[in-house]
Amino acid sequence: MHVSTFDRYEQRSSAVHQLDPRVKVVLTLLFIVSNVALPDGAWWAFAAGWALLLLVNRAAHFSFGYLFKRSFIALPFALAAVTVLFTLPGTAVASWQIGSHTLTVSDAGLMRFASILIRSWLSVQMAILLTATTQFPDLMHALHHLRVPxxxxxxxxxxxxxxxxxxxxxxxxxxxxxxxxxxxxxxxxxxxxxxxxxxxxxxxxxxxxxxxxxxxxxxxxxxxxRGYRGHLLTMNPHVMNGRDWLMAGVGTAVLVIIQLLGWLT
Amino acid sequence: MIFPASVQLLHIPDGFLSLPISVVSWAITLVLLYFAVRNAQQVLDERLVPLAGIMAAFIFAGQMLNFPVAGGTSGHFIGATLAAIVLGPWVGLLAMTAVISLQALLFQDGGLVVMGANILIMGIVPTFVGYGLYQLLRNQSRGVMLVGTAVASWVSIEMAALITALLIGFSGTSAFNVAVPAMLGVHALVGIGEALITVAAISFIQRTRPQILAEGSVAGSGRWVVAGLVIALVVTLFAPLASASPDGLEWVAGEHGFLQTAKDAPYQILPDYTIPFLGESGFSTIVAGIVGVLLVMGITYLLGRLLQRHEPVTSNQ
Structure with missing residues (x-):
């Protein structure tokens, strides 16, 4: 079996690929945290998050279809959230008669269900972009530099x-x-x-x-x-340069704006 | 092409757990990982990395092993109990942690911010619970030991399913009344496949390499059952406190206020999955789930004690 069977790295020469892996890991995690922290029904903030994703996708020289096709990987889990449609109190939106039972969808339930799906859908796409633009050994070095044991x-x-x-x-x-x-x-x-x-x-x-x-x-x-003494050595120095710091700052600022958009509108 | 990154209901994606629940799960997971690294390094020293790393690859590759059940479905295994039995709980936990991290980092199978919860569900809970139950029965005859292995892997999967349902429920992503029985029900079947494969694998290893099984054990058998239970209880008790943000508690309140209309909900199919005197609330279902798991563990223990009289212990390893 060839190595590429499991590898999800997509070779391109783009600014996103060249960005320091630490910055990519931290911004991906912040993006996911930001999604989860947004209130239900923060549609404009969700839209801004999606726009950011499309921007990064373009900057990484991937086609729209590439990200879109892979973005539904977590969708089957939506089954676990279906119940909120029927159990949250609110105004009835639709109802079905199944045998002797009535299933009623409330507006609050619908909003929460949609919000959960969108949060998950956006988060998984940023994770896909992280893996597609970062080689696995670089990802591991990033985790090491970020103080993972x-x-x-x-x-x-x-x-x-x-x-x-x-x-x-x-x-x-x-x-x-x-x-x-x-x-x-x-x-x-x-x-x-x-x-x-x-x-x-x-x-x-x-x-x-x-x-x-x-x-x-x-x-x-x-x-x-061969002289192993309990830790693996690397020849890649992984030094953050000015551009990496700049991107880290810009990324964080964008996420702050998304949060403001979500909570103030 | 056989591909291991199949959809498993235990891999929670990002977005399905609230932030407080994710943070609490990470906190519990980090504490246990700290002890796991410390204890495993004491025993194995620098040998830990190659052993745990290759064992993690074994569990991952082992998930490609499936056996045809019927009509296109197949049983395949998760491996936490097997790992805990042959490697001991600490190394087993580290191997499972590597598996879950790689699945999330490489395949987006399970989220990144919720990874702490996923390690708790698929690593900590099944290794500790499975190992504890196995320890109860392992010093007895071969048949009893294998039955113990089967029960250990089945119960560990059910516990993992229960914790998953609880975490999703406390995050306000699903209703307990549906999530708990549904997860336990589905994984009751998944657990049978897991138990069959684990028993056959342990039986094979015992026949070919009995010394590996002897090495894998860690002293203090009973403590492991207690440890697994304590973790389960801590999660059950602290999760609602953690979700003091409007999300969780408001939702639970909504759940109670909604009892009038709940008569129409689909979970009336399972009206008896509650403790009568606690009423038909989500809380009651949780208690029912926990009581069920405790009951199975208790029966296993008693069974082991009863059989012990007929099968004298040969040696105290």
Whole structure:
């Protein structure tokens, strides 16, 4: 399996790509916090947030469709919020008769539901832009510089490094299982009972665990023999320049304006 | 192409939790991560990073393993209980934290500001609860140990689902009366798949590498159950206090005032999922959920005690 299977980085040469990863991480988090902090029904502020997203998207040389297509990833979770439509007290907007039950949508419920969806939709898009414009190792360095404990950063970096290796291992296991007819056919006759299939899958998980555990041992020994002393070194200095500070300031100012827009109108 | 970043109801995206709830979740998560790093480093030293990192990759890759159930659906596993049993709760928690962080950072599977809540839900709660229950039964016969593993993984998934429903409810994003039974119901099924795979995996590891299971254990078995429960209770009790902003409390008040019209709501399908003397409120449903989980844990414990008489403990490892 190739590294790019999991990588979400999109190579472009834009100002957004060149921005220091620390600035991007902090502004993304502030943007999300700002969305969550806005009151329900702050439509102008939400619109301003979306405009900001489109601006960043353009500056990063991505097409409108790129961001738009990927922006619905969190949508299935909206199911969890559907109930507010019916449970918030307010003026009835619409109601349906289902059997002996009446479902009534209130205006307050509708406003809250829409606000939750918009907050989530805007937030996920900024996170997508962060990942698409920042290489994963740079992201990890940013977290390190932002005082996330080195151990955690190292563990995540390690996981990223070995994801592809273990994914390959899984694909080998799955191929071996398919070759031995554990697949369920349409008539449901082949492939044993559901218990048997679960047992096979569980044994595969066990096998994968044993192989991973052994690999971590080998990797550790290899690292020790190359002078590992508990932390990973980097050759990238990651120095903030004037432009990075400027962008950090401008970004924060824009978010403050969005907040004012949301609370004052 | 098999792809692990499937939609899971436990990965909360940004925007679905209120700010106070996100902050409180982060606070709880950070405290436990601090202890996890400290304890794991004491035991493993610089070996911690490669072990936890590769184990995190194992859990992530393991989520690609699925088994066909019926009609195009498939069971696949989350892995927190398995990780806690084989690596111990601290390293298991660190591995789960890495998995959740990577899923959020790389795939937007789960939000960034709500990541603290997601680590609490999918990392802290299932590793502690699962590990605690497993510890209760592990020194007994192989069959009892495997049953303990099954119950541990099932209960840990249910606890995670319960906490998810509570956090969403306290944020005013969903009604408790619907969220709690719906999440518990869906994950009762998800949990069965999880339990089957975990049991088979543990059984495989026990047959091939029994020494790994012995290494993974940490002293003080009973304390882990207590720790898991305390976390669950802290969340349940403090979350409403945290949402003192108009959001949460006003909403809960609205919920109570709305009881008259609630007769028409769809959750009348589950009218008995409440404690009668507490009335038909969201609060009552929470209590019902907690009582249910406690009951399962209690039964497991008693079962373990009863079986212990017939199966004498061979050694106190």
């Amino acid at each position: 080195q151990v955690l950063v190292s563990i995540i970096s390690f996981m990223y490094r070995y994801l592809f290796v273990l994914a390959d291992e899984v694909i080998r296991l799955l191929r071996a299982r398919d070759a031995r007819s554990a697949r369920l056919t349409t008539d449901g006759k082949l492939g044993g009972t559901i218990w048997w299939r679960a047992k096979v899958t569980g044994s595969m998980a066990g096998q994968l665990f044993v192989r991973s555990f052994d690999r971590s041992d080998r990797v550790y020994n290899a690292m020790l023999s």
